[in-house]
Amino acid sequence: MAPWRSLRWQIAALVAVASGVVALAVGLLVHRSTLERSLSLGRDRAVTALLADSPGAADPGPLPAALAARIGAPGTYATWYDDRDPDVPWMWAATGARAVKIDMGGDLRNLRALDRHIVLASLGVLGLVVPLAALAAELPNRRLRRVARTARRVADGDLEARTSAGRGGDEITGIAAAVDTMAAALHDRLRVEQRFTADVAHELRTPLMGLVTSAELLPEGEATDLVRDRVGVLRVLVENLLEISRLDAGAESAERVEVPLGRFAGDCVHRAGLAAEVTVHGDPVAVTDPRRLDRILANLVVNAHRHGSAPVEVQVEDTTITVRDHGPGFPESLLAEGPQRFRTGASERGRGHGLGLTIAAGQARVIGARIGFANDPDGGAVATVRLS
Amino acid sequence: MSVSVLLVEDDEVIRRSVGMALERYGYRVASAADGLTGLERFHAGGHDLLLLDVMLPGLDGIGLCRRVRETSLVPILMMSARGDALDVVSGLEAGADDYVVKPADTSVLVARIRALLRRATPAPGGTPRLVFGDLTVDPEALEVYVAGEQVSLAPTELRLLLEFAANPGIVLDRQTLLHNVWDYGWDGDSRVVDLCVQRLRRKIGADRVETVRGFGYKLRR
Numbered sequence: 001m002a003p004w005r006s007l008r009w010q011i012a013a014l015v016a017v018a019s020g021v022v023a024l025a026v027g028l029l030v031h032r033s034t035l036e037r038s039l040s041l042g043r044d045r046a047v048t049a050l051l052a053d054s055p056g057a058a059d060p061g062p063l064p065a066a067l068a069a070r071i072g073a074p075g076t077y078a079t080w081y082d083d084r085d086p087d088v089p090w091m092w093a094a095t096g097a098r099a100v101k102i103d104m105g106g107d108l109r110n111l112r113a114l115d116r117h118i119v120l121a122s123l124g125v126l127g128l129v130v131p132l133a134a135l136a137a138e139l140p141n142r143r144l145r146r147v148a149r150t151a152r153r154v155a156d157g158d159l160e161a162r163t164s165a166g167r168g169g170d171e172i173t174g175i176a177a178a179v180d181t182m183a184a185a186l187h188d189r190l191r192v193e194q195r196f197t198a199d200v201a202h203e204l205r206t207p208l209m210g211l212v213t214s215a216e217l218l219p220e221g222e223a224t225d226l227v228r229d230r231v232g233v234l235r236v237l238v239e240n241l242l243e244i245s246r247l248d249a250g251a252e253s254a255e256r257v258e259v260p261l262g263r264f265a266g267d268c269v270h271r272a273g274l275a276a277e278v279t280v281h282g283d284p285v286a287v288t289d290p291r292r293l294d295r296i297l298a299n300l301v302v303n304a305h306r307h308g309s310a311p312v313e314v315q316v317e318d319t320t321i322t323v324r325d326h327g328p329g330f331p332e333s334l335l336a337e338g339p340q341r342f343r344t345g346a347s348e349r350g351r352g353h354g355l356g357l358t359i360a361a362g363q364a365r366v367i368g369a370r371i372g373f374a375n376d377p378d379g380g381a382v383a384t385v386r387l388s
Numbered sequence: 389m390s391v392s393v394l395l396v397e398d399d400e401v402i403r404r405s406v407g408m409a410l411e412r413y414g415y416r417v418a419s420a421a422d423g424l425t426g427l428e429r430f431h432a433g434g435h436d437l438l439l440l441d442v443m444l445p446g447l448d449g450i451g452l453c454r455r456v457r458e459t460s461l462v463p464i465l466m467m468s469a470r471g472d473a474l475d476v477v478s479g480l481e482a483g484a485d486d487y488v489v490k491p492a493d494t495s496v497l498v499a500r501i502r503a504l505l506r507r508a509t510p511a512p513g514g515t516p517r518l519v520f521g522d523l524t525v526d527p528e529a530l531e532v533y534v535a536g537e538q539v540s541l542a543p544t545e546l547r548l549l550l551e552f553a554a555n556p557g558i559v560l561d562r563q564t565l566l567h568n569v570w571d572y573g574w575d576g577d578s579r580v581v582d583l584c585v586q587r588l589r590r591k592i593g594a595d596r597v598e599t600v601r602g603f604g605y606k607l608r609r
Binding site: 058177198201202205206207208209210212213216217235255258259290291 | 399405406412444467489490491492493563577578
């Protein structure tokens with residue numbers, strides 16, 4: 001935000017304009033009434049001089065046409081303010097027979113001095129009031145900034161953040177209270193969702209663990225293999241669904257450490273137990289969450305094997321990791337909309353639940369990585385993970 | 389003589405199947421279906437390792453863990469079906485040495501049990517006493533003294549301290565500690581390190597183990 005757009009300077013400018021307008025109006029009024037008073041005094045003096053016929057009055061010289069036009073019936077008199085030369089004004093008074101003029105220069109100088117004082121006083125007051133207004137505006141400004149900061153923290157996932165605006169019944173307290181209410185509502189909803197996920201996890205995993213260990217105890221045989229295979233699938237499915245619901249709840253946060261990407265990618269592929277050719281350029285190191293990156297990479301490699309075909313290539317260059325297979329490529333819908341759960345484009349891509357890529361994308365969001373899906377012109381799906 | 393594991397788990401199928409599976413691996417297994425019975429069985433004695441579920445009727449796994457730690461340094465492995473931060477953190481804070489998230493393969497359980505038991509047995513000797521200020525570590529007798537007073541450390545805490553003592557003044561990052569003390573790879577949960585360091589600090593003095601923000605921990609010489 002440009003500093004001049006700050007509310008503080010807007011308020012200061014408003015105060016300055018308002019004070020300026022008031023000063024101008026008062027100045028004009030004072031100027032006018034003073035001018036009128038000195039004109040009326042000048043007129044009286046001129047008429048007195050005319051009637052007194054004092055010999056001291058200077059010879060006024062030829063009668064100006066404007067004054068001559070005003071003189072009516074004999075015995076009456078007329079006055080005229082002569083400001084033909086704005087610096088040397090005169091007040092004329094004339095009957096049909098004679099005329100006098102009084103020097104008004106002193107009054108003019110007094111009036112100008114008054115104007116100057118008004119302007120100086122106005123400027124002085126403005127010089128005092130504008131900084132004061134700016135200072136006074138700092139208080140609501142600070143409160144507003146705190147509200148904005150809190151709202152941003154809430155948006156960044158800190159749902160415990162509160163404005164704690166407290167007292168005062170003004171609009172800022174209102175908006176602060178609204179932000180607090182919003183954060184509290186979000187917090188409650190998230191807690192309920194997390195609670196639910198945790199409960200579901202418990203309810204699903206407890207019988208599953210019994211199933212897993214019992215299946216391990218079965219005597220070897222074809223039927224046992226079938227049971228173990230299905231138990232394995234069920235287990236992966238449950239874990240994936242729980243992971244997605246945790247990601248959806250938005251409660252995940254990254255735990256970053258320095259990770260040497262080359263060695264890491266090799267370990268990860270090795271742990272996944274699948275064949276992939278790992279190529280590392282240089283010795284790249286990234287600060288990221290290794291557990292989540294491991295999930296992303298493993299899911300991409302598993303996906304490449306399940307839906308694409310060998311050879312699967314993993315390339316690490318700088319902080320970009322590419323996983324490429326040589327199968328039919330990603331389906332159009334995935335390229336267009338990104339990974340969708342339980343949608344695999346089954347006809348051309350084989351079986352699966354479409355959860356692996358959804359999880360990879362979700363985990364990438366948590367660690368602040370960008371993940372892109374594309375098809376190579378020479379065939380094959382290409383998933384690109386850009387860290388940092 | 390074979391190793392005796394006390395399994396406290398309320399789900400009957402898990403209790404029986406894990407018991408049978410561990411017996412196949414040569415462990416002796418005693419089991420209990422709730423926390424209080426588990427505590428009784430434990431006090432009856434003769435167990436080399438505790439395998440606890442977190443959610444138990446009556447006294448829960450965390451409470452049980454705390455009660456056991458009041459008197460014993462026996463290795464404790466927790467099993468949690470929830471695996472969320474609260475369960476894991478409270479379990480480790482209560483004094484558990486490690487945790488697994490259900491469902492766990494028997495092979496994983498056995499690997500963790502072996503790692504824990506390895507920590508509980510003395511390391512090969514021949515190393516002199518190490519002295520860091522008022523902290524004295526005897527790697528041979530596995531004894532630790534603070535200002536002349538012996539303190540008792542749980543096996544994981546002891547392994548962690550030995551790892552620090554072997555690299556005094558050197559910053560050890562969480563991954564290294566996970567690998568060397570817990571036998572984990574990249575997939576380990578570094579919270580176990582943080583919580584174990586906290587417990588270690590409570591016993592040997594908070595300023596002895598220094599946090600190096602963003603990297604890990606080091607032992608102050």
